[in-house]
Amino acid sequence: MKKRSAIDAARARSAWLFIAPMLIVLALVAAWPLLRTIWFSMTNATLVDLTTYDFIWFDNFIVHAEGRWYGIFTDPQWLRALWNTLVFAAVSVSLELVLGVIVALIVNAALPGRGLMRAAMLVPWAIPTVVSAKIWQWMLNDQFGVVNAMLAGAGFIDGPVAWLGGSSLAMVSIIMVDVWKTTPFVALLVLAALQTLPKEIYEAAKVDGIHPVKVFFKVTLPLIRPALVVAVIFRLLDAMRMFDLVYVMTGSSEETMTLSVFARQALVSFQDVGYGSAASTGLFLIIALITVIYIMTLNPLGKEKAA
Amino acid sequence: MKQIRILGAALLTLLALGPAQAQREGGAQIAIACGALGIELELCREAAEQWAQETGNTVEIVNTPNSSSDRFQLYVQLLSSQSADIDVLQIDVVWAGMLQSHLADLEQPLGERVDAMFPALGANNRVNGKLVAVPWYIDAGVLYYRRDLLDKYGFAPPETWEDLTRAASAIQAGERAAGNDRMWGYVFQAKAYEGLTCNALEWVSSHGGGRFLSFDREFTGDNAQARAALTRAAGWIGTIAPRGVLNYDEEASRGVFQTGNAVFMRNWPYAWALAQGEKSPIRGKVGVVALPHGPGGESASALGGWHLAVSRYSQNREEAIDLVRYLTRAEEQKRRAIKGAYNPTLTALYDDPEVIAANPFFKTLYPAFENAVARPARPAGARYNQVSDAIWRASYDVLQGDSEAGPALTKLEDEIARIAYRARWGEAGQ
Numbered sequence: 001m002k003k004r005s006a007i008d009a010a011r012a013r014s015a016w017l018f019i020a021p022m023l024i025v026l027a028l029v030a031a032w033p034l035l036r037t038i039w040f041s042m043t044n045a046t047l048v049d050l051t052t053y054d055f056i057w058f059d060n061f062i063v064h065a066e067g068r069w070y071g072i073f074t075d076p077q078w079l080r081a082l083w084n085t086l087v088f089a090a091v092s093v094s095l096e097l098v099l100g101v102i103v104a105l106i107v108n109a110a111l112p113g114r115g116l117m118r119a120a121m122l123v124p125w126a127i128p129t130v131v132s133a134k135i136w137q138w139m140l141n142d143q144f145g146v147v148n149a150m151l152a153g154a155g156f157i158d159g160p161v162a163w164l165g166g167s168s169l170a171m172v173s174i175i176m177v178d179v180w181k182t183t184p185f186v187a188l189l190v191l192a193a194l195q196t197l198p199k200e201i202y203e204a205a206k207v208d209g210i211h212p213v214k215v216f217f218k219v220t221l222p223l224i225r226p227a228l229v230v231a232v233i234f235r236l237l238d239a240m241r242m243f244d245l246v247y248v249m250t251g252s253s254e255e256t257m258t259l260s261v262f263a264r265q266a267l268v269s270f271q272d273v274g275y276g277s278a279a280s281t282g283l284f285l286i287i288a289l290i291t292v293i294y295i296m297t298l299n300p301l302g303k304e305k306a307a
Numbered sequence: 308m309k310q311i312r313i314l315g316a317a318l319l320t321l322l323a324l325g326p327a328q329a330q331r332e333g334g335a336q337i338a339i340a341c342g343a344l345g346i347e348l349e350l351c352r353e354a355a356e357q358w359a360q361e362t363g364n365t366v367e368i369v370n371t372p373n374s375s376s377d378r379f380q381l382y383v384q385l386l387s388s389q390s391a392d393i394d395v396l397q398i399d400v401v402w403a404g405m406l407q408s409h410l411a412d413l414e415q416p417l418g419e420r421v422d423a424m425f426p427a428l429g430a431n432n433r434v435n436g437k438l439v440a441v442p443w444y445i446d447a448g449v450l451y452y453r454r455d456l457l458d459k460y461g462f463a464p465p466e467t468w469e470d471l472t473r474a475a476s477a478i479q480a481g482e483r484a485a486g487n488d489r490m491w492g493y494v495f496q497a498k499a500y501e502g503l504t505c506n507a508l509e510w511v512s513s514h515g516g517g518r519f520l521s522f523d524r525e526f527t528g529d530n531a532q533a534r535a536a537l538t539r540a541a542g543w544i545g546t547i548a549p550r551g552v553l554n555y556d557e558e559a560s561r562g563v564f565q566t567g568n569a570v571f572m573r574n575w576p577y578a579w580a581l582a583q584g585e586k587s588p589i590r591g592k593v594g595v596v597a598l599p600h601g602p603g604g605e606s607a608s609a610l611g612g613w614h615l616a617v618s619r620y621s622q623n624r625e626e627a628i629d630l631v632r633y634l635t636r637a638e639e640q641k642r643r644a645i646k647g648a649y650n651p652t653l654t655a656l657y658d659d660p661e662v663i664a665a666n667p668f669f670k671t672l673y674p675a676f677e678n679a680v681a682r683p684a685r686p687a688g689a690r691y692n693q694v695s696d697a698i699w700r701a702s703y704d705v706l707q708g709d710s711e712a713g714p715a716l717t718k719l720e721d722e723i724a725r726i727a728y729r730a731r732w733g734e735a736g737q
Contacts, residue, residue, distance in 0.1 A: 068721075
């Protein structure tokens with residue numbers, strides 16, 4: 001007994017030794033900034049003078065004073081940004097999932113020129129987001145944009161459409177660009193899963209004369225489910241903290257403002273470090289909550305497998 | 308590689324500067340950050356070097372970004388770290404309140420000079436009992452009109468918004484019937500940005516609706532006149548102003564006016580020289596008047612322009628103040644007016660025959676400067692960006708038709724209350 005526990009202790013020691021560098025790096029680049037943001041979210045610090053501030057507990061989040069409610073949870077602009085973010089995340093991730101599976105099925109089929117297709121598929125994903133956002137912004141310009149010129153040339157529209165002007169169209173445009181950009185990512189993950197599927201099952205299905213659509217829903221979909229689950233988690237977390245695309249294409253416009261854009265505006269434009277940190281902390285809590293709910297309710301990682 | 312070489316060069320310069328500075332025992336080294344748009348930098352350098360020669364000091368011109376929000380962020384960075392790198396700063400009229408805690412009081416040396424300038428300037432720059440900056444040149448919103456078109460249809464330059472609406476719709480209808488179907492009555496700045504705050508302030512103030520925030524930080528915007536003013540402006544969209552005006556800034560509206568496609572335009576004085584330029588299609592057909600007013604109000608122009616301030620952290624404050632004194636004196640303002648068409652802040656210069664000979668339109672601008680209304684920068688102080696953002700968003704909602712003026716202003720009051728709460732305006736001594 002004694003001997004074994006000594007070995008165990010030695011093992012545990014070396015285990016700690018091996019993971020220590022990673023823990024230190026994580027603490028430096030993740031935990032420290034996070035804790036600092038949470039700390040600042042409970043102060044009234046401003047960028048004008050970062051050294052003097054008061055600790056105000058949760059006043060930046062919610063507080064009742066002078067007959068009114070204050071704090072981000074009662075700020076119409078923050079709530080609007082939350083709504084925008086949720087709409088953006090739900091719609092864009094759903095579309096990307098459906099389109100990604102379709103694209104993956106196509107490039108997985110034994111077609112001539114398949115290699116070229118796979119390479120071409122990845123182009124939107126390979127372009128840096130700021131660059132593609134700027135390209136789309138020009139293409140969608142109401143006066144000299146190529147999209148309006150093409151639609152007008154084909155006779156679909158009479159006058160120029162202000163795609164990114166102040167209307168719900170701006171959100172539609174941004175979702176469209178995000179779907180264009182990120183569908184390849186989902187397709188790539190699904191394609192990888194498709195390639196690992198055993199051919200025998202499909203041969204058996206073929207012999208039994210099962211309709212291909214039924215094969216897809218009864219065989220393919222359940223088998224690639226783990227890949228889909230990973231894709232959804234990645235994309236959902238990405239979409240919830242959406243910043244670059246929105247900021248480049250429509251700036252701080254209220255119609256498309258996401259939670260991250262709101263936090264940037266409070267922190268940088270308004271120099272309100274306390275409030276901006278509270279907005280960031282709020283976003284962090286919401287993302288954590290969504291992740292927990294997703295893992296608990298959907299049981300996506302498949303407990304039956306472990307059992 | 309290139310960066311390394313540049314870095315090396317910068318280090319060498321620093322090393323070279325060190326001893327050189329020590330050798331100059333006679334005078335102080337003053338760093339001035341002035342604007343670099345167009346002829347601005349050249350004028351600033353000439354004058355600053357002239358001063359240096361006359362006084363035996365040395366002067367260094369610091370390059371600043373052209374974008375005014377970038378420049379603001381640079382100043383905040385430098386000043387909040389109490390850096391002595393810049394002694395004299397050129398600041399925007401709305402920054403007086405935001406930067407005041409970092410700026411030296413100029414009341415004692417230069418207060419009298421500021422009293423000889425347009426009154427709105429002094430009121431804007433005296434914050435918390437100190438004079439934070441000396442106005443260098445002034446800007447104010449003015450109304451441009453097509454003299455030829457007004458003559459053709461028998462209208463006088465409008466005095467009230469009512470007149471403007473009537474003339475604009477009549478001329479627009481007439482010109483369109485005559486074949487110019489791109490003709491619009493009135494263009495202004497209604498994009499969701501600082502320019503819309505200026506326009507909205509002019510509408511509301513010229514209807515007698517106040518200026519959103521009183522000097523003691525009380526929200527005054529939710530009143531019948533302000534509602535009437537915003538409702539009237541919303542009525543222009545799609546009738547005498549193109550819907551696209553919701554995305555126009557100064558240059559976009561000038562583009563429409565200068566190509567001859569608008570009867571009236573609200574803009575800053577800079578547009579005059581361009582509209583009267585050699586290649587302008589409307590050269591010689593343009594007039595300028597003060598902006599119209601509503602029932603029960605007086606014409607109001609949003610106050611703009613740039614000022615000179617001295618950093619509180621400057622190590623040579625006396626010399627820095629002397630440079631500001633030199634640059635803002637009548638002779639220098641006159642030189643800048645003649646050479647660069649910068650509008651002087653000293654009222655006496657508008658009677659100077661040489662200045663008027665070089666810029667005949669200065670005479671017509673004078674009333675606009677007299678009626679200039681400051682944006683609520685002084686009461687809002689460090690929170691001005693936020694207050695302005697709330698004002699332009701509320702105005703934009705009304706113009707776009709998303710909201711009636713009443714609810715929009717009630718919502719604005721709520722937003723201002725939020726800002727006030729976070730800034731602790733309610734507490735005494737703040």
